[in-house]
Amino acid sequence: MSIISAxxxxxxxxxxxxxxxxxFSVDEARMVAVIGPNGSGKTTLLKIINGTLFPNTGRMLIDxxxxxxxxxxxxxxxxxxxxxxxxVTFPFYAEEIVLMGRFPxxxxxxxxxxxxxxTVHEAMEKTDTLAFADRRFSELSAGERQRVLIARALAQEPxxxxxxxxxxxxxxxxxxxxxxxxRQLNTAQQLTVMFVTHDINLAAQNADRIxxxxxxxIYAIGKPAEVITAANIKEVYDVDVLVDQNPQNGLPRVTLLx
Amino acid sequence: MxxxxxxxxxxxxxxxxxxxxxxxxxxxxxxxxxxxxxGFIEVLKSLVNSFTGESSLSSQEELIxxxxxxxxxxxxxxxxxxxxxxxVVFQAILRNPLADPYILGISGxxxxxxxxxxxxxxxxxxxxxxxxxxxxxxxxxxLVFVMxxxxxxxxxxxxxxxxxxxxxxxxxxxxxxxxxxxxxxxxHSITFWLMGDLSGASAKxxxxxxxxxxxxxxLLYAQARKLNLIVQGEDTAQQLGVxxxxxxxxxxxxxxxxxxxxxxxxxxxxxxxxxxxxxMRLIFGSDHRLLLPVSALFGASFLILADTIAxxxxxxxxxxxxxxxxxxxxxxxxxxxxxxxx
Numbered sequence: 001m002s003i004i005s006a007x008x009x010x011x012x013x014x015x016x017x018x019x020x021x022x023x024f025s026v027d028e029a030r031m032v033a034v035i036g037p038n039g040s041g042k043t044t045l046l047k048i049i050n051g052t053l054f055p056n057t058g059r060m061l062i063d064x065x066x067x068x069x070x071x072x073x074x075x076x077x078x079x080x081x082x083x084x085x086x087x088v089t090f091p092f093y094a095e096e097i098v099l100m101g102r103f104p105x106x107x108x109x110x111x112x113x114x115x116x117x118x119t120v121h122e123a124m125e126k127t128d129t130l131a132f133a134d135r136r137f138s139e140l141s142a143g144e145r146q147r148v149l150i151a152r153a154l155a156q157e158p159x160x161x162x163x164x165x166x167x168x169x170x171x172x173x174x175x176x177x178x179x180x181x182x183r184q185l186n187t188a189q190q191l192t193v194m195f196v197t198h199d200i201n202l203a204a205q206n207a208d209r210i211x212x213x214x215x216x217x218i219y220a221i222g223k224p225a226e227v228i229t230a231a232n233i234k235e236v237y238d239v240d241v242l243v244d245q246n247p248q249n250g251l252p253r254v255t256l257l258x
Numbered sequence: 259m260x261x262x263x264x265x266x267x268x269x270x271x272x273x274x275x276x277x278x279x280x281x282x283x284x285x286x287x288x289x290x291x292x293x294x295x296x297g298f299i300e301v302l303k304s305l306v307n308s309f310t311g312e313s314s315l316s317s318q319e320e321l322i323x324x325x326x327x328x329x330x331x332x333x334x335x336x337x338x339x340x341x342x343x344x345x346v347v348f349q350a351i352l353r354n355p356l357a358d359p360y361i362l363g364i365s366g367x368x369x370x371x372x373x374x375x376x377x378x379x380x381x382x383x384x385x386x387x388x389x390x391x392x393x394x395x396x397x398x399x400x401l402v403f404v405m406x407x408x409x410x411x412x413x414x415x416x417x418x419x420x421x422x423x424x425x426x427x428x429x430x431x432x433x434x435x436x437x438x439x440x441x442x443x444x445x446h447s448i449t450f451w452l453m454g455d456l457s458g459a460s461a462k463x464x465x466x467x468x469x470x471x472x473x474x475x476x477l478l479y480a481q482a483r484k485l486n487l488i489v490q491g492e493d494t495a496q497q498l499g500v501x502x503x504x505x506x507x508x509x510x511x512x513x514x515x516x517x518x519x520x521x522x523x524x525x526x527x528x529x530x531x532x533x534x535x536x537x538m539r540l541i542f543g544s545d546h547r548l549l550l551p552v553s554a555l556f557g558a559s560f561l562i563l564a565d566t567i568a569x570x571x572x573x574x575x576x577x578x579x580x581x582x583x584x585x586x587x588x589x590x591x592x593x594x595x596x597x598x599x600x
Binding site: 052095 | 262264265267350353354481490491543544
């Protein structure tokens, strides 16, 4: 059964069209990568999926219900997103930021109870952020902040996790750790993961489906080997690449030819 | 650097109780000080006695405490709490620690509404002037938002402060215009207004202001968790489950109401709404479930203290309280602006 399904979605900011007749569906517990050049509509697509933007025409369905018909809290219990960057104006502590992930599960007057703190603790343990739980969010490095935001999304206990370039600030160790965590959540908890990335190799090695966006349209969709071809990359990114196979797992591997 | 402590219900209650104690101590101090000095012990005794019905002070001293100083202390507390709450909410919604009702021109708009009320004689209608002040405040909120790029655009520090400067300049001009056409009786009441006047409130007005503050606080407190999310950015709040547009509109209406009641009765008192929330955030962190009550209580204490200084420093003459708050507030504002770390 598909947990996300887009039906003929069109979307534009003012007069500029960003999504042009996009249709696709994602089955539960899939790991999907969204790739495409700058301005191809990747971030917009994520915002439409989590219901912070609504399509002008067409339908976006989560669990077979249109996003516009979910309440904000209902959808926040299903879909979490890790943004690229968060502006920090006020002094909040890292744990407080993660605690905000509990918002959709509580009513307005409610203070978090032991169970909420336990969820938060687990989320921070998984993202290796417990060490700076009591530090100011603004004092953390970009990579540490990114991990705190990932912990916040996990504290939301979503069924769908959306990631917008969430690995860019992470060092190699934390990237590997994070990808392992995603795969573990994906298989053990049936979490559906959709991640936007510029790193085609990261997509090819970790996703079981890839969506290649090109100026608001789906240029290709399918398994990594079907989407990641030298011809597709040349057409969409206008660069010459060598695509061969990773000798360990047989997945496509891209090398830039300059 | 303060250490991180989790915000729980018991912590909110404990700290609020401490702030309440500080508030009560400052009330007693303020009741004792003035052109006629009354000892602290006497003040406490007479407060206790007012419940038991006995009396230990001369009737003149009791008159000073209960008829002159007490209403003024209560009123200063209400206004200080209102302005501080306004500061907390505006800073959160605009995600700008320099925002406050005075800087943004909302106090000015509210005052203009009230002054127009005085000039056209709306004072003869029940709550006529506060109502016009409310309209003025709401209109200014709208104006500031449009000028700062609308609700969709990014609310940048500079555009917001600049729009506040422009709006304030416009209102000052409009207020001066009205000053030059009114008769001298009205002139006196208007000029005092421009720097804040806590002496004139009647018991009925105090009651109305207290009710608005209390109702407003309860309504705002229900949104405290949402405020925490909104300061993370509107996209973030939206995706974490907050209906941002509706919440913002609701917060702006409630806050404008609290502010306009305070301004219509007390005039323009600057900088309380910026100093108090900032200091409280520095000490207690940014969680609005704690920030709202402590800011209200500390704001009340602060304005009572400022008003006491205004009464005492040139006794028997009085300064407008806005002079005192601006004298501490303006340097503090510049310090904040320079430090760039809010």
